[in-house]
Amino acid sequence: MYLRSFLFLIAFFISTNAFAQTAADSVFIRKIFDEALTNGQSYKNLDYLSNKIGGRLSGSLEAEKAVQWSRQLMESYGFDKVYLQEVMVPHWVRGAKEKASIQTGKTKVEVPICALGGSVSTGKTALTANIIEVKTLDELKALGRSKVQGKIIFFNRPMDPRHVQTFIAYGEAGDQRRQGPSEAAKLGAVGVIVRSLNLFQDDFPHTGSLRYDESVPKIPAAAISTNGADKLSQMLKTDQNLKFSFEMHCQTLPDVKSYNVIGELRGSEKPNEIIAVGGHLDSWDLADGAHDDGTGCTQSIEVLRLFKSMNYRPKRTIRAVMFMNEENGVRGGRKYAELAKTNNESHVAAIESDAGGFTPRGFGIEGQPDKIKALQNWKPLLAPYGLHDIGPGHAGTDIGPLGEADKNATLIGFLPDSQRYFQYHHASNDTFDKVNKRELELGGASMAALVYLLDKYGLDGGK
Structure with missing residues (x-):
């Protein structure tokens, strides 16, 4: 009986002391x-x-x-x-403000872009070529060199809006920005345009780093705003031979x-x-x-x-x-x-x-x-x-x-x-x-x- 009483007192003392500590922590916080x-x-x-x-x-x-x-x-x-x-x-350094336009027939539509961080420039003049839309890196690879050679690749996979934790959506969509330019270069592409990693519809292009593979040519890469991406995708549905033109003057010092x-x-x-x-x-x-x-x-x-x-x-x-x-x-x-x-x-x-x-x-x-x-x-x-x-x-x-x-x-x-x-x-x-x-x-x-x-x-x- 004495032992049980003694153990009870110890347990009581410990619990009381723990409560006092918790109360003191609560007050300080x-x-x-x-x-x-x-x-x-x-x-x-x-x-x-x-x-x-x-x-x-x-x-x-x-x-x-x-x-x-x-x-x-x-x-x-x-x-x-x-x-x-x-x-x-x-x-x-980014250099002069980037410019881009979609050209179909006699129609020219300007769209907002920005160079991806670390990108090479397009040279002294704009880069103009036919453009191909893809959603994933696997879809790009399935096209093969014959269809990609000399083209601009347009990665247009949006962030998945179903994720409540938006960083998960960002992580899933980020491969097209990071690896996309080099994967496109492996198949002979001359440039890359990537849908901005943004869950909102607006006219702000979002930059971010790319990772060039040193074993393939470095090609210019830019982000296009979500509104611009939707406009480009819509116009490609009616004219798959349209031209995309963009100009960037970035450089690495x-x-x-x-x-x-x-x-x-x-x-x-x-x-x-x-x-x-x-x-x-x-x-x-x-x-x-x-x-x-x-x-x-x-x-x-x-x-x-x-x-x-x-x-x-x-x-x-x-x-x-x-x-x-x-x-x-x-x-x-x-x-x-x-x-x-x-x-x-x-x-x-x-x-x-x-x-x-x-x-x-x-x-x-x-x-x-x-x-x-x-x-x-x-x-x-x-x-x-x-x-x-x-x-x-x-x-x-x-x-x-x-x-x-x-x-x-x-x-x-x-x-x-x-x-x-x-x-x-x-x-x-x-x-x-x-x-x-x-x-x-x-x-x-x-x-x-x-x-x-x-x-x-x-x-x-x-x-």
């Missing part, structure tokens, strides 16, 4: 959101990055300005350490020295255990890259600023990482992982925000099952803030190399609502005015709440 929603700095900082610096393609003057700005901003917040990681990045920018709050108890949170500082050149990925950068800096303003001293070292060159090379992410391995750094977790500044929904996790379960145990603390979607999922492009270099690191992607993201992704309408202040500040607070729990408990049995 509430304070994080209060600070972000009353004094948040993400929106103000994004305003400067978007409207004073603008589009920040790797190798550009604007990218260099963004490096210096983000370093000075984190220094002004009094972070314990702010420093640069040197990395060589590609330098591709020698690599340029650039930097990842890193700010730290040094851990007070376990400084050698690192929690990184980041976004990519570069953006495409068509707009100011507000959602992709100015929001992720300003939210990541905000995580550290929130802790600093609340006088919270972390147990572990917390880093805000501004990665360079996610859009057309991922060289910043690879350099960060390389140096982490060289320096024998130990990452508890890395969180990436690269899905826009929309309403927070949760976190996607890449890691060992027990680590994923540990994160899911915090759902009751995060659910009051709309963070219900916590489970396995893609974490992020820039932190991917870190997962390969540090097998113990758990990779986490911040998940905002994705329904509007691809309306702006890689297009000229990805501008500051499309970002909602409250949604953006909620995102920074959501990331800070998770970092707080990771810092306090880790992912190894609450140590």
Whole structure:
């Protein structure tokens, strides 16, 4: 009887203590959101990055300005350490604005296009040829060289609207943009036009990187707006011999020295255990890259600023990482992982925000099952803030190399609502005015709440 009473008291003490800890965590997380929603700095900082610096393609003057700005901003917040990681990045330039038209009989219809990132130019004059519409790479291959030789290939497979998680639709449709130009070149095509990866009908062409196969000729490749793609497809149904003409003056210049920018709050108890949170500082050149990925950068800096303003001293070292060159090379992410391995750094977790500044929904996790379960145990603390979607999922492009270099690191992607993201992704309408202040500040607070729990408990049995 005495033993049972003793065990009951121990169980009661443990449960009471756990309840007290949970209550204290709930109060602190509430304070994080209060600070972000009353004094948040993400929106103000994004305003400067978007409207004073603008589009920040790797190798550009604007990218260099963004490096210096983000370093000075984190220094002004009094972070314990702010420093640069040197990395060589590609330098591709778009050149004069692209032009395109559909020509059938005496009719000429202009359509909106933009060069795909890394594309070669059409030369000094426009490229004009017959055009063939296909939906898939397999459909292209089935045509054979005899039908493709000397033609422009038009990839016209839309993103699948049935996916509620729109990033799945993006991933499925992306092969035509990435591999399409080289697959067409293998069969003798002279150019490629790709339907923009966009779930909306509009006149904005969406750029994005292609991957040239060095074993075949490099042919010019452009994205056409969804409205333009539908117009071209419709006209091809009535005239399969129509001509498509497009003109681009892009070129690839020698690599340029650039930097990842890193700010730290040094851990007070376990400084050698690192929690990184980041976004990519570069953006495409068509707009100011507000959602992709100015929001992720300003939210990541905000995580550290929130802790600093609340006088919270972390147990572990917390880093805000501004990665360079996610859009057309991922060289910043690879350099960060390389140096982490060289320096024998130990990452508890890395969180990436690269899905826009929309309403927070949760976190996607890449890691060992027990680590994923540990994160899911915090759902009751995060659910009051709309963070219900916590489970396995893609974490992020820039932190991917870190997962390969540090097998113990758990990779986490911040998940905002994705329904509007691809309306702006890689297009000229990805501008500051499309970002909602409250949604953006909620995102920074959501990331800070998770970092707080990771810092306090880790992912190894609450140590």
